[in-house]
Amino acid sequence: MNEFDVIKTFFKESRFFTNPHKIFKCKSFVGIGDDASVFSPPKGFDLVVSSDLLIEGTHFRSDHTPESIGHKVLAVNLSDIAAMGAEPLCFTLSVNMPKFDSNWLYGFCDGIFNIANETSCKLIGGDTVKSKENAPMFFGITVIGIVPSGKALKRKSMKLNDDIWISGALGDPGEAIKNNFFCEKLLTPQPRLALGKKLLEIANSAIDVSDGLSSDLSHLLEESSKNLKKKIFASIDFLSVASCLGPCLFTNYLKNKLSLDECCSLAVSSGDEYELCFSARKGLRKTIKSLSLELNLPLTRIGEVICERESEKIPGFNIKKNIIWKNTKGLPLKPENYPPDGFKHF
Incomplete structure (x- = not known):
């Protein structure tokens, strides 16, 4: 399975259901499948952006369930959004794995998309990379939220x-x-x-x-x-x-x-x-x-x-x-x- 098959099988919207913000229903929105995502923030709101890198052995262990790892990867970034008083809007996800395991990846996606659906946080892009054998897994994630202009907690x-x-x-x-x-x-x-x-x-x-x-x-x-x-x-x-x-x-x-x-x-x-x-x-x-x-x-x-x-x-x-x-x-x-x-x- 090549990179594009992985994206289509595990990360395209046909695999999960979300209730995203109305801005993602506009004709101008561009999501997964293009070189970059394009969207217009809602009027009267500031964008709030948080990024994190979670590495096997530091932030999670290999014997943790893939569902829990998927959940945590998104949850820790959403916590930063919460601290600013913001509402989550969307996120990007970069995945680095030393080997392809479809069962593991299905579990990971269940974990991350369950919390994405609960918080109406839409996946809009990312990257997938296969690393060298025995290298640790890691996940890079960026969450984008919105907060009324000038109101963010600091x-x-x-x-x-x-x-x-x-x-x-x-x-x-x-x-x-x-x-x-x-x-x-x-x-x-x-x-x-x-x-x-x-x-x-x-x-x-x-x-x-x-x-x-x-x-x-x-x-x-x-x-x-x-x-x-x-x-x-x-x-x-x-x-x-x-x-x-x-x-x-x-x-x-x-x-x-x-x-x-x-x-x-x-x-x-x-x-x-x-x-x-x-x-x-x-x-x-x-x-x-x-x-x-x-x-x-x-x-x-x-x-x-x-x-x-x-x-x-x-x-x-x-x-x-x-x-x-x-x-x-x-x-x-x-x-x-x-x-x-x-x-x-x-």
Whole structure:
């Protein structure tokens, strides 16, 4: 089977059903089968573009099911779209495989097109490549979304005194990677698209937690400090983090395998979470709690944004760190006991 047969068999629209945006029904639209895709964005919207590369051995294992790999390849990019408050529109997919396996590829396509259909995200192009034998598989994907013009959520827009919130539960994907056990959230993450769109009118800033809260929250603070032209800090309470521990970590606490503080430290450094961390003004607490009920999704307030003068009053303050962690007794941790950073790309 050559490249064009692969595209026709596995990736043409006859193999799957989608409910794409109306712009893809225009006569001017050009999709799979040409040198490039052509479409016009809807009026009054900005385009939001996110790209990721997922590599065997780093982002997934060869013994993971092809369905779960297909799901994750698209889901992690959709999580970036969610963090911007955007709605997914379409995506491109580049596939690199050392050998052709039709059964595996059917499973992969089932995984990726199931979530594409659920989110009305249309495949508009890509590439297929056969690599050398024994080379790792990898998938390159670019997702394009839309957001009302000028409304996108950004990392740089934190405000002093904002509350800091996290969606869902934390910790189990990191534990699953470390201890090699099954974790549905690790294999088939659920991008928080509905939450992201709702946050457009609520949040000041947002980021998706892919590398670990300890790293990703730091990125929010760094970008917002540049924007404000003064350094800001986050004060994070482990007692609040404890209320959003994943089931595995919480079970370890109940069985006295780990202290509550140890569980919280692991939770905030766990990667592959694909939850949203966001900041919002204190006056919106009731609104956010109502939103949590509406979406049937836990939204937990875990801390606040403080200024440098306020942070200096905290014992053990370290100017080199922009997050101050407080244990479950409300006491600040010493810098040497801070949670580790999350996933490092280099």
